[in-house]
Amino acid sequence: MISEETIKRGTVLLVDDEAASVRMLSRMLDRAGYGNVHGTTEPARVPEVFREVRPDLIILDLHMPGMDGFEVMEQLEADIPEDVYLPILVLTADPAPEVKRRALLAGAKDFLTKPIDNFEFMLRLWNLLEARFLYLRLAQHLDS
């Protein structure tokens, strides 16, 4: 029901304090045909960037100095109403179940373990964006 074209038009926001990581993920997305990718290395600026680019999906590094991914998600709560489906995919080098569970409780939809496997990255991205666009279409239907 959701075409590849639609999914690849999805706006993706990358948040990682390491510029190299943002660059690498951007490249992976670019190669896969995603055209609307924005990145920031400053977690404190996420709410501001969020309002500016209106992403369909956020990819968020969990471990950042200063402000970690949990705090970023907390900050975003005001911008993402509970009934809005805006998936957050967290990146973590720590595969401990407890970390995953905390991230999910904080609002993440799914996670990826670093180092990132390209295939798995693309799959998570696709599945979450598909749900996002289904949600948007449904919301549009309910509005009209």
Added chain:
Amino acid sequence: MRPDATGRPPQRPPEPEGPNPPDSGRPTLPESAGELETARILIVDDTPATARLLERMLQRGGFEHVKSTTNPLDVEALYDAFAPDLILLDLHMPELDGFGVMQRLAQRGDGTVDVPIIMLTADATTEAKQRALAGGANDFLLKPLDHVEVLLRIRNLLETRMLHLQLREHNRTLEQRVRARTRALDAARLEVLHRLGRAAEYRDDETGQHTRRVGHLAGLLAEHLELPADDVERIRQAAPLHDLGKIGISDTILLKPGPLTDEELQTMRTHTAIGAGILAGSGIPLLTLARDIARRHHERWDGTGYPDGLAGDEIPLAARIVAVADVFDALSHDRPYRAAWAIDDVIAYMRSESGRHFDPDVIRAFERVEPQARRVAATV
């Protein structure tokens, strides 16, 4: 998603206390938007221990309808009987592996399984994952299974499925609404047509009975000629407009209580062209058909009719049908210039004109509907 029959309120998981919430051993995940826990989940794994483990994980995760099988050959039957919302499918099984199961499921119906499938595999290579997805799986879980991951993948795919189902339901409602509106529009269009027909006949057929009877009989004839139902209905609706052009004929000619002079007859005959002119240029199939009927219903099978002397198949079938219905009805009722004929005489005349005035096929259909035609003729 199936509605929650119990109507119970969603259970919120306890908020984590501090940065490291105690691990109770029970996987807890944030509550999802819908009633995902009422979803039906089918587990397919040939290792009984794994199937049991997954079943327990899901039940602890709050899922109420979980079924498992260790026999991949049972999947098709379970797919029908249990109607799962999601399938957890082991890749490596003897007899029939996960790919085989997906293939069997995909071969049913429309060729795509719209129930999400999560492949369970110990093979972490990209090639294996790619194969699983190409075979129809939507996601995969690596063994050994991580319970948080298991519940999370299930929840995400169920959420997507729920959105799919809701969207499909909305589209269906929307389509129904569009269809209802189209029907209302069609009905309005038809009513206007009927009233237009009435207006045309008003001067010499005040009650509109003639136009109605011709429509009815034309429909019956079309039916017995075994035309498609849509065509039959269209002919029934368009036939009453056959004399629309009479609107352009003066009272002195139209209502003259005796035979017309040659000149008057020529004028009278222009009602076919006038009617066709009024109905021409429309993109609506019904009006196009009505135009053909108006223009051609005085043509005769043997080519001696008007306005153009068309013969046989050159005359549109609908017009050949209406010619029979129109003449039959005119002869069996009073006209300003003559009294009605006896019904037996009318029927004998119709038969005698087969292959002359009328299409023999239409007369054969007429003979089959003769009892109904007699009843139609007997109505005022």
